[in-house]
Amino acid sequence: MAREKIHVGMEIGTTKVCAVVAECRRDGEMRILGVGESPSRGVRKGEIVDFKNATQCVHDALADAEDRSDYEIKSVWLAISGSHIKSLNNRSSITLPEETTITAKEIESVEFKAKEAGIPKEDVIIHSVIQRYYVDGQEGVIDPQNMMGSKLEADFHIIHGVTNRIQNAIRCVREFDIDVEDIVVNSVASAQVVLGEQQKQAGAVLIDIGGGVTDYIVYRSGAVCHSGVIAIGGDHITNDLCIGLRIPITRAEKLKIEEGSAITSNIPAGDKITLKNDTGFSGKDIDRQMLNMIIQARLEELFTIIHKRIQEVVPERLLGAGILLTGGCSLLRGIREVAESVFPGTPVYLAHAQSVSGPMSAFENPQLSTCIGAAKYAQAVHAEMPEESILDRLKGFLSGRI
Amino acid sequence: MITYPRWLDRDTGKEPVLRLLGIGNAGVNIADRIAVRASLPLETVALNSDQQSLNASVASQKTALGPMTTHGLGASGDPEMGLEAARESMSEMRQSVQGADVVFLCAGLGGGTGSTATPQLAELARANGSLVIAVVTSPFQFEGRRRSQQAKDAMASIARHADAVVHFENDRMAEIVAPRTEAEETFAACDDILFRSVASLTRLISCPGPMAVAVPDLLGVLRGEGGAFLFGSGEADGGNRAHEALEQALRSPLLERGKLLHEARKVLVHLSGPRSLAFAEVAAIMQEISRSTSPTALLHLGVSVARDESAPLIVTLIGHCGTASHGEKAASIPAAEPVRSSPPTLVAEESVPPTPSASTVSEQAPSKVIPLKVKQENLPLDPIDRGRFEKVEPTIVEGEDLDVPTFLRRKLKR
CATH class of the missing domain: 3.30.1490.110 (Dna Ligase; domain 1)
Incomplete structure (x- = not known):
């Protein structure tokens, strides 16, 4: 079986580091061969704060991806994020x-x-x-x-974005003699696979809520008219729960995923969730009303900030395709309802990567939108004429050429 | 609100008086525009021999010139009559320049009143010790050679007395508008340019800012010998304001769409904007301008900040593209420019009010002026709860630390 061009998309996220190996056919089709993942350490708000740990995670994810795809990774396309963008x-x-x-x-x-x-x-x-x-x-x-x-x-x-902070992420991958072909901003990468051409033409907002950061990008008449990063993500919800409910952070994370919801209405008064005791934790009854209220407040605030920023550049009626939510945090129950309440009259959808084939579990997972998008971006760039990569520009920048 | 230019503050400690004198029909027009449209710290005085024009004027002061000579009917383009009228009203004219620190003289040259009274006023104001800037227009070519000769003579004598002359040729200004534009609109456009130039000169002199323009720099640019006077001004707000304002300024006909800027030897760039004016915007504008100017040109930059948060960003370009070989026009300005005894300066250091020595004195002798101790009060906040984000860069959006749980900030619990 002759393989076509293979691209590897990689994301060093706050929650996980992942690498997607994808086979890109010349007709524009893309098939995922394998996904490697590793829980992330040393990354906060989308940026590396502990180089050594982060490097280890990158290694694990790359090794996992090689295992699963049976392909030796030589270079990757790196998705980056962070509040500096x-x-x-x-x-x-x-x-x-x-x-x-x-x-x-x-x-x-x-x-x-x-x-x-x-x-x-x-x-x-x-x-x-x-x-x-x-x-x-x-x-x-x-x-x-x-x-x-x-x-x-x-x-x-x-x-x-800030040159040095981008360099850090690139160096993380370079540690293993794996080349970074180019970098792509999270929101641009996600838009490659989540948004179709029609949606871009009709006007759409893509909000990618990850663990540490939220990336958003706004399309109007087929062109990007706004994009941004807010350093708020699922971690913040976990942290809020940890503080508000007085439970350990690991418990808060588990509680958020298993029981958390952003819908505060129709909860019977006194509805409790019992947390079992554990080593170092004596167990606790959690008021569901309280739990959901904390989550709802955080998400509502996040959407309000984005709403305000978008309003400045594009009127709501021009967002024909509505708002698409992706990223790990979009899996949270009730998030769609909160978004709808903040963006009245605009349809809100939960979205994941489209127009790719491969294991369902991969592309239907909104957590992987960015990573798959980075591979798709690689395909799109290769389809056009080869151009000077960002790395050459970075090199030039460092050597004082610019 | 009037702010204190520092060079004036230093001597007298009182508000500088900026006065605009509109002389003759054209001048009164400008004075009216200023009085109506701009919220500038400018007193406006209308001086005319035509009573009708004075009656219609909205200037804060009005002075009739030669009511006996012309019977309030105007000098009808006759310089003899204008001169007589000016002579008759000498005391009124003296009064009109009294007490002003900066005097702008606006007139259309070539007529009877403006051409004759303006040089006299320049002389009177100069004798008072005011800074005199004349903003004048020369007549259209089709108005005949006699008028243009009168204008030329008047120019020469104004230049002898004024600190700087800003000279607009009506012919060049008429090119601003499309060829088929109505006459009224054309005149309005010419007036508008004059108005803008006076407005920006006023802002330049009176507005405080992180980078004030030194008056000698301004005069240096204005006094350039011969050649054409360059002026461009643009204002814009919104996200792309820096680009738009500059584009508008460069489109100015007096820059011949930016072409003349290449030839300018001295260019003064003044930016005035709201407090949100970012340094990056200033840098971007300057970069753009330096690309359009010749590498040898001397650039002066001034930045002032308006108190009004909604003020637009205004970019003003003033320059002179004089070539030394431009003999004919250079001759119209006297070579031996009388030097002012105390050149006013707008040096930035002077803005620092308490000198170090003064503060040490106050420490030793408490009976003297004690600097007001401003105590910063603590906001009534609980110790901020940032949890796991304790050690990372905070997420600050619109001044709020978003790492602190939303429900705590909104006081939804407890």
Whole structure:
């Protein structure tokens, strides 16, 4: 059996480190060969805080993935996140000499100019996504190549992050002589597999709630118009429960997964959950009303923050495809109802990776959306012309070339 | 609200008086615009020989020039009559410049009143020790050679007395508007540019900021010899304001869509914005400008911050693209510019009010002025409960530490 191009998507998450080995066919189909996972240590809020431990987890996950897919991993596409990742929209324009036809060169230079946006010195641009072009002020040009004009303008969505923090994640993987082909921001990766072209055109918000961070990305008329990271995730809920119910953190995590829900209505008064005693824990009765209230308050706040930020860039009525929730935390009961209450009138769905084949357990798991997305992103990039990778840019940045 | 430019503060400790004198029909127009539209710390005075125009004016002070000479009917473009009117009203004119620290003279040259009274006012204001900046327009070419000659003569004598002359050619300004635009709109657009330039000069001088513009720098740019005066101003708010405001400023016809900026030898960039104006935005604008200017050009940067949170970001570009070889125009400005005895400076250090020595004195002698001790009170909060996020970088969104459980912050329990 001749294998087609194989890409490995990897994510060093707060809860788990995982690697997805996927076979990418030339017709755009993708099949998952194997998924390697390892519980994460040394990662907080999507960023590495304990290098040694994190490296060990990366090793375990890669070894697991190799075992399951029967493939020797040489390079990975790394999904990154963290509160340092910011985005902005920037318009750039170039004036063309007398009546020129726009070629790839002009398009390149307008993109280059857009990248000169005022980002902090310690940051590096991770993605610059084209939103739309304007030729001589004419709006909505999708591809200006071969058009005539005297002024070419372009709106770009630029995602940037702190160079050193990105380097840390890359170094973690490099420890084992495995190359990082390129990096991709969590939200961009998830959008690759969770959102279809139609949803992007209709306008959609993808919210990926992970263990430590929440990544979101907003599409409007097929183009990214906003993206961001909020350093709040499932860990925060666990921590809230730990503080609010006075139980150990491991118990809180278990309780959240087994009993937790964000629905506070219709709970009979005095409904209790009995936690059995354990070594170092004497057992406790938990008031369900209290449990759900704590979870609901946290999630409602998180959605309210996102709602506020999205409102500034795109009116709700333009979100035809609604809101899609993915990531490990989207498995929490009642999360959809909370989102619906914060985004009134906008449909909310729970989503996972689409248009991939392989073991059902892999792509139907919203926890793996980002990881699968990173592999899909690799496929998409390879389908286009090879371009300078972010790593070259990083190298250039470090050697002072930029 | 009037703020204290530091160079004035140092000497007298009182509010600087910025006064705008609109002279002649064109000048009164500008004064009206300023009085109506801008919330600038400017007193406006309308001076005209035409009573009708004065009656319609909304300036805070009005002075009729030569009521006996012209019978309130205007000088009708006759400089002789204008001169006579000015002579008749010398005492009123003297009064109108009295007590002003900075005097803006706005006039359209080439007519009877503006061309004759403006030089006189410049001289009077200068004798009072005011900083004199003249903002004048020269007539359209189609108004005839006689008018343009009158304007040229007036320019020369104004330049002799004023600290700086900002000169707009009406011909160039008319290019702003599309060729088929209605005449009224064209004139309004010209007036608007004048208005904007006065407004931004006022902001430049009066607004405090992290980076104030030194008056000598401003005068240096304004006084450039010969060539064309460059002026561009743009304002915008919203997420992309830095880019939009600059784009608007560069589109200004007086920059010939940015082309003239390449030739400028001195450029003053002034940014005024709300407190949320980010350093990155300033850097981005300056970077963009330095790309459009020649590498040898001298750039001056000023940044001021408005108290109003909703104030737009305003980018002002002032420059002079003079070439030394531009002999004819250079001659119109006298080579020997009288030097002011005490050059006013807006140096930043002077803004630090308590000098170190003063504070040590107050420690020794408590009877003297004791600096107000501001005690920071503790917010009535319980010890913050961050649990497992104790040692990691906090998640702060809009000033709230989101690592603290939501239900505690919202007081849903206990």
